[in-house]
Amino acid sequence: MPDKKPDAEAxxxxxxxxxxxxxxxxxxxxESVSEIVTSRGYVEDVRMSNIRLVMGTIIIVIALVAQFYKKKFPENRDFLIACIALYVVFNGLLQLIIYTKEKNAILFTYPPVGSFTSTGLVVSSKLPRxxxxxTLIIASSDPKSVSANEPVQFTKSVTQWFTKDGVLVEGLFWKDVEALIDQYAREPKKSK
Incomplete structure (x- = not known):
């Protein structure tokens, strides 16, 4: 599969x-990591983003219904209490999803078309204040799967990839990220 490198437009x-x-x-x-991973044949899995959007929409609708309900305050007290309770429950669920599923993830993918693996990737990153x-981490989206590889990661200084003017030297960064993707693909399978 040919790799897409930064082109003249970049x-x-x-x-x-x-x-x-x-x-x-x-x-x-x-943003560059997402471009690199998708250029390697991985298709982005947007299900988690869609779930978050639906939950956010429900939360907004609850708030709007509570705000613009026909009756005024003393008469709609029970209705407002129910709306506030639903608002808190859905916000709690949204935060739970973000905390347990997303963590530091920047990209979820499906497995590449035509590959033997049945799991996609979860690509996460950290840059502490x-x-x-x-730190860039590539792991399986289903770590309990038989075809899941061990997570791989690297930690490097960002000074290696940026010029003094703040311009990203994409060639160097692409090389490092592609090496990490290759390392994940080569990683021996887990023994159970």
Whole structure:
């Protein structure tokens, strides 16, 4: 499968980050990781995002119904209490999903078309505040599956991938991320 490398358009419009803002740096790196993984034949799995959007929509509808209900306050007291309870329950469920399923994930994928594995990837990243160490983790989306490989990761300084002006040197970053994807694909299967 041919790998998609940064093309001429990417060099014309380089990705630039504010080096004093770690959120900007992490955003650029995470965006690039998503591009690299999808260019390797992995299709993004948006089910988790859709679940979060549906939950958020339900929460907004509950708030709007409570706000614009026909009756005024003393008469709609029980209805407001029910809306507040539902609002708290759905917000709690949303936070539970984010805490247990997403964690630091930036990308969920399906398995590549035509591959023998039955699990996709979960790609996670960390860039702690006041640190230059970026950690990228690739794991199976179903770690209990027979075809799941062991998670792989690397931790490197972001100074290796950015120029002094804050421009991402995509070639170097692509090489590191592709090496990690290859390492995950080569990883021996778990013995049970």
């Amino acid at each position: 060099t014309k419009n380089p990705k630039k980050a504010n080096l004093l803002d770690h959120h900007s740096i992490k955003h650029i790196l995470d 006041f640190s230059d160490l970026y």
